[in-house]
Amino acid sequence: MSNSQNKRNVKANGSSGASGGGKSNSTGPKVGNRKPPAKNKAIADARKAASGGNRQTAVWIIAAVVVVALAAAGIYAVTKSNSDKEAAAAARDLGAGTVSVEDGTITWGEDDAPAKVDYWIDLLCPACRQFEENASATMEDAVNAGDAQLVVHPTAILNNNSNPAGYSARATEALLCAADQPQGYKFMKQLYEQQPPEGGPGLSDAELADIAKEVGLSNAWNECYESDEFADVAEANTQAFSENGYPGTPTVLVNGEQITSNNPADLKNAIDNAAA
Structure with missing residues (x-):
């Protein structure tokens, strides 16, 4: 293999800058200003959301329990009211004429x-x-x-x-x-x-x-x-x-x-x- 081919490989790997160019071909983050990889950030966000989500889920569960309790109380009140009306009607029934x-x-x-x-x-x-x-x-x-x-x-x-x-x-x-x-x-x-x-x-x-x-x-x-x-x-x-x-x-x-x-x-x- 010729030396020219080896030089192309070196440049492609980012070991040496191109002549006359000021930009690096490296696409990786700089060590001094490192940002978490996108995958790690997504995991962190998911964990954070999950942590907040647990609290929100708990709130929704409590709200649902309250709604069910209120509905049960309402059903009881209606049932009792109907029962009271039926009892009053039975007490007033005049029977046979x-x-x-x-x-x-x-x-x-x-x-x-x-x-x-x-x-x-x-x-x-x-x-x-x-x-x-x-x-x-x-x-x-x-x-x-x-x-x-x-x-x-x-x-x-x-x-x-x-x-x-x-x-x-x-x-x-x-x-x-x-x-x-x-x-x-x-x-x-x-x-x-x-x-x-x-x-x-x-x-x-x-x-x-x-x-x-x-x-x-x-x-x-x-x-x-x-x-x-x-x-x-x-x-x-x-x-x-x-x-x-x-x-x-x-x-x-x-x-x-x-x-x-x-x-x-x-x-x-x-x-x-x-x-x-």
Whole structure:
């Protein structure tokens, strides 16, 4: 091999500078100003990040535990609230009523109660549902305390407000067939709870039967409803409602005096005054 080749090898290895040039061909760091190789720096950064990451991870774990604890507390509070409401509703349940075909009424409470409260209702009537929601607890407490007797007159004044017509009458029959069973009052409340909108078909016979089953009514309800035992009651009650000149449902009377507001306080005051 010639000497010229050896000189090229020496220059390529950085042992000697090129003639006439001031720059070194060396690409390595200078010893006096050494920087860590890129690989080592990446490792150091990763360790640093890992150290800080552990603290951050711990913070996230603690936050997650707090969130889970709060969620559990919220679930407990909601469950307890629902349980309390169910217990209160069970305590107020009026159970079985007394059905009179002749009067077209359902009665809950004692005959000797000082306040006789008459409800004229239509089970398709939104205002009746609103009154039920506002005043039912007041009424139930008064009946259970012996201060009032509740007499319900189901009508069909909105019979033509369903399509096809007839839901109000069917709902009246369904209620009368249920009312003298232990779950009768629950059934009426469910008819309000699941009240269909005006202008629609109303609840079907199958849906009414489902509600009866849900609240625990016996097969006697099905037999009664299918027999049309109370088919004429809704029409008779509607006629009586019109003859009495009542303006609309709900019409609520305490010892014959009409309550003109949906405020449960007015109903309570009327019952209290009757008991005084």
